[in-house]
Amino acid sequence: MQDPTLAGKTLDRYFHVCAFFNSRDEEYGTLGQFYKEGLDWGEKALHIVNPALMDDHRTRLATAGIDVPHCEHEGQLQVLSWEDANLTSGAFDQDVMLRTVDDVLAVALEQSFTRSRIMGNMAWAFEGRPGSDQLIEYEVRVNEVLTRTRQPAICVYDTAKLTGTMMMDLLRAHPLTLVNGVLQENPFFTPPDQMLQQMRARRSAPAMASA
Amino acid sequence: MTEPPSVPLAHPGPASLATSTPEELQTCLRDLLSLVALPPLFRERGPGAVLTVMIEALEACLPVDFACIQVDPGAAPERVVRIQRGSVSPDAAEWQATIAACTSCDAPTIDTPVGTLRLAHAPLGYRGTRGRLVVASREGGFPTSTQLVLLHAAASLADAGLGTARVLAEREEALQAKDDFLAMLGHELRNPLAPIETALLLMQQRGDGTLERERLVIQRQVSHLGRLVDDLLDVSRVTRGRIDLKKAPIEIAQVVTHAIEMVAPLLDERRHALEVHVPQHGLTVDADPIRLAQVIANLLTNAAKYTEPGGQIMVRASGLAGEVVLEVRDSGMGISADLLPRVFDLFVQDRRSLERTNGGLGLGLAIARSLVTLHGGTIAARSDGRGRGSVFEVRLPVMSPDLAVVPGYGASPVRRELPRRAHAGLRVLIVDDNVDGAEMLATALSMNGCQTRVAHDGLGALRVFAEFKPTIALLDIGLPVMDGYELAGRLRALDAGGGLRLIAITGYGQDSDRQRARAAGFEAHLIKPVDFDALDRVLAGQATAAATKPA
Numbered sequence: 001m002q003d004p005t006l007a008g009k010t011l012d013r014y015f016h017v018c019a020f021f022n023s024r025d026e027e028y029g030t031l032g033q034f035y036k037e038g039l040d041w042g043e044k045a046l047h048i049v050n051p052a053l054m055d056d057h058r059t060r061l062a063t064a065g066i067d068v069p070h071c072e073h074e075g076q077l078q079v080l081s082w083e084d085a086n087l088t089s090g091a092f093d094q095d096v097m098l099r100t101v102d103d104v105l106a107v108a109l110e111q112s113f114t115r116s117r118i119m120g121n122m123a124w125a126f127e128g129r130p131g132s133d134q135l136i137e138y139e140v141r142v143n144e145v146l147t148r149t150r151q152p153a154i155c156v157y158d159t160a161k162l163t164g165t166m167m168m169d170l171l172r173a174h175p176l177t178l179v180n181g182v183l184q185e186n187p188f189f190t191p192p193d194q195m196l197q198q199m200r201a202r203r204s205a206p207a208m209a210s211a
Numbered sequence: 212m213t214e215p216p217s218v219p220l221a222h223p224g225p226a227s228l229a230t231s232t233p234e235e236l237q238t239c240l241r242d243l244l245s246l247v248a249l250p251p252l253f254r255e256r257g258p259g260a261v262l263t264v265m266i267e268a269l270e271a272c273l274p275v276d277f278a279c280i281q282v283d284p285g286a287a288p289e290r291v292v293r294i295q296r297g298s299v300s301p302d303a304a305e306w307q308a309t310i311a312a313c314t315s316c317d318a319p320t321i322d323t324p325v326g327t328l329r330l331a332h333a334p335l336g337y338r339g340t341r342g343r344l345v346v347a348s349r350e351g352g353f354p355t356s357t358q359l360v361l362l363h364a365a366a367s368l369a370d371a372g373l374g375t376a377r378v379l380a381e382r383e384e385a386l387q388a389k390d391d392f393l394a395m396l397g398h399e400l401r402n403p404l405a406p407i408e409t410a411l412l413l414m415q416q417r418g419d420g421t422l423e424r425e426r427l428v429i430q431r432q433v434s435h436l437g438r439l440v441d442d443l444l445d446v447s448r449v450t451r452g453r454i455d456l457k458k459a460p461i462e463i464a465q466v467v468t469h470a471i472e473m474v475a476p477l478l479d480e481r482r483h484a485l486e487v488h489v490p491q492h493g494l495t496v497d498a499d500p501i502r503l504a505q506v507i508a509n510l511l512t513n514a515a516k517y518t519e520p521g522g523q524i525m526v527r528a529s530g531l532a533g534e535v536v537l538e539v540r541d542s543g544m545g546i547s548a549d550l551l552p553r554v555f556d557l558f559v560q561d562r563r564s565l566e567r568t569n570g571g572l573g574l575g576l577a578i579a580r581s582l583v584t585l586h587g588g589t590i591a592a593r594s595d596g597r598g599r600g601s602v603f604e605v606r607l608p609v610m611s612p613d614l615a616v617v618p619g620y621g622a623s624p625v626r627r628e629l630p631r632r633a634h635a636g637l638r639v640l641i642v643d644d645n646v647d648g649a650e651m652l653a654t655a656l657s658m659n660g661c662q663t664r665v666a667h668d669g670l671g672a673l674r675v676f677a678e679f680k681p682t683i684a685l686l687d688i689g690l691p692v693m694d695g696y697e698l699a700g701r702l703r704a705l706d707a708g709g710g711l712r713l714i715a716i717t718g719y720g721q722d723s724d725r726q727r728a729r730a731a732g733f734e735a736h737l738i739k740p741v742d743f744d745a746l747d748r749v750l751a752g753q754a755t756a757a758a759t760k761p762a
């Protein structure tokens with residue numbers, strides 16, 4: 001089985017990518033080939049997107065040369081809204097989401113798909129949704145699932161929405177980053193157990209009272 | 212564990228890092244690499260946002276309870292403050308004394324409303340000439356040597372990021388100022404062209420042919436000037452990609468035909484022989500027909516200008532590997548090897564050419580490249596050198612031949628003919644502060660049966676309206692004191708539901724101008740010099756309404 005490629009590089013060691021984009025044109029210009037490659041190879045694709053942009057997403061996939069109706073009809077391509085994937089109860093629950101990822105990958109294997117490629121647009125995390133504060137911890141923990149199953153997953157972020165703290169945490173939580181169309185292994189990737197420890201310590205630091 | 216020995220606050224040396232544990236060094240290295248990876252992620256942000264991002268990033272690495280970055284670039288100082296990771300507003304009254312003190316404090320601690328905090332700072336720029344980054348923490352032992360490394364790295368990155376953000380902001384301001392200037396220039400240049408064109412058409416209609424040669428010379432030069440003005444207005448928008456293409460499937464042959472019509476007068480003037488090898492069918496592209504014709508016309512114009520009179524020009528189109536390949540080849544002066552890489556850049560011309568009577572502004576090829584790129588295609592130039600002709604090649608993705616092709620398209624060439632239909636019964640008010648323009652337009656419309664009155668400003672128009680009761684008003688937008696938008700509103704109020712139709716005739720032709728005109732109640736927006744065909748259609752609509760109105 002061939003290794004997947006993204007932005008001209010092969011994914012053979014790490015599979016969890018944090019992708020930063022400045023525009024949707026840039027996003028689809030970079031990821032379109034990744035999506036098409038997987039579908040052309042008979043793999044499964046799961047795309048979790050903004051419900052308001054689902055039609056636009058399908059249009060852009062078609063522009064990338066993907067036969068969207070056929071792939072959806074065959075069950076090869078699944079386009080889900082945030083509400084149907086991340087926010088099923090109206091809030092984000094990292095434990096639920098981790099189980100969902102595991103289940104999706106297992107079901108795809110049962111359906112004889114040799115590989116699943118997951119893409120999640122993460123803009124929901126900046127809309128004040130309940131549970132958004134669990135995002136980074138989820139990103140850290142999902143590494144275990146993706147490393148165990150060796151299935152590629154891309155988390156798509158709009159750089160304009162990110163604070164500096166979030167940029168740092170996202171960079172530390174992903175073994176691969178895609179910035180300015182360049183994919184690279186992340187030398188500042190922090191092992192998940194260490195990252196979780198730091199985050200919990202940060203959360204439990206007492207607030208300062210006025211003197 | 213004893214505290215590490217105190218270290219100089221400003222410049223930690225290698226000896227101090229030797230006291231750090233391997234784990235601390237590894238974490239420091241990782242955090243340092245993360246900080247260094249940040250600049251590409253905030254490249255689109257303004258100066259203040261860059262500073263905020265860097266402080267937030269530091270909060271992810273250091274036990275920061277208070278941070279302030281102050282930049283002092285002379286006339287425009289900037290300061291970003293974060294207190295307790297953003298949970299306290301920087302405007303909180305109790306923190307103002309701390310904020311004021313921190314930017315000049317060199318002591319290792321600082322008093323704050325939440326107690327005494329340990330302080331560290333790093334300079335921005337050489338010897339701190341550009342400002343200072345200050346961080347305070349309640350943590351004992353702060354700052355360690357590795358923490359100081361991160362602080363200095365953040366200061367350095369903030370300084371560099373700020374410089375870049377400022378340069379980009381200034382460049383954007385300059386580009387906008389240039390766009391505004393070009394738009395105003397285009398508007399001002401279009402105004403005198405309008406009455407000249409109308410006068411020429413009247414001369415043609417009335418003349419006995421004795422001054423026909425001179426009239427044709429003026430007509431050609433006015434057309435040329437009009438194209439230069441259009442290029443000036445286009446160049447800024449097109450090269451920045453700020454143009455909406457109205458794409459539709461179209462045969463390349465139709466576009467080539469249109470382009471040749473646009474350039475025909477120049478080809479005739481220079482007595483060039485033109486060969487066209489373009490299949491009528493089977494080469495369909497998804498393109499804006501007007502803009503693609505502009506590309507081909509620009510290439511043909513260049514070929515015509517840079518080929519000695521009586522030369523050969525060929526246009527050929529073919530399909531190849533999923534692309535339409537269109538070539539414009541000439542037998543002209545060619546392009547030197549040093550000019551060839553720059554030939555599509557703005558304002559580049561072969562300055563050694565002796566033939567400069569139709570020199571132009573050096574915009575045509577830059578516009579062509581931008582338009583082709585916007586269409587998802589490529590454009591390239593080839594030449595064997597000076598005196599050996601040139602070949603310009605445009606490649607565009609071909610569309611499936613199964614798609615319905617728009618038969619012809621709305622972009623018929625602008626016809627410089629007077630209105631042909633009789634418009635008896637129309638009462639037309641023309642308002643333009645360009646006296647010649649208004650008078651010429653009134654004369655042209657009168658010759659086709661319209662009753663006309665002219666005014667040269669808003670107040671004059673309101674007086675004429677009251678007495679003349681026009682059914683249609685042609686308004687310039689750039690009127691003195693009361694602009695066309697305001698005048699439209701006041702005429703509409705005076706008309707009180709009488710059915711007055713408002714048409715804008717203006718040198719402002721951007722999409723925003725059209726939208727504004729529509730919002731102001733204009734039903735049509737015509738660009739000077741007026742396309743009389745378009746004006747004719749507007750008037751005909753009015754004539755139809757007048758004919759069906761009950762007596």
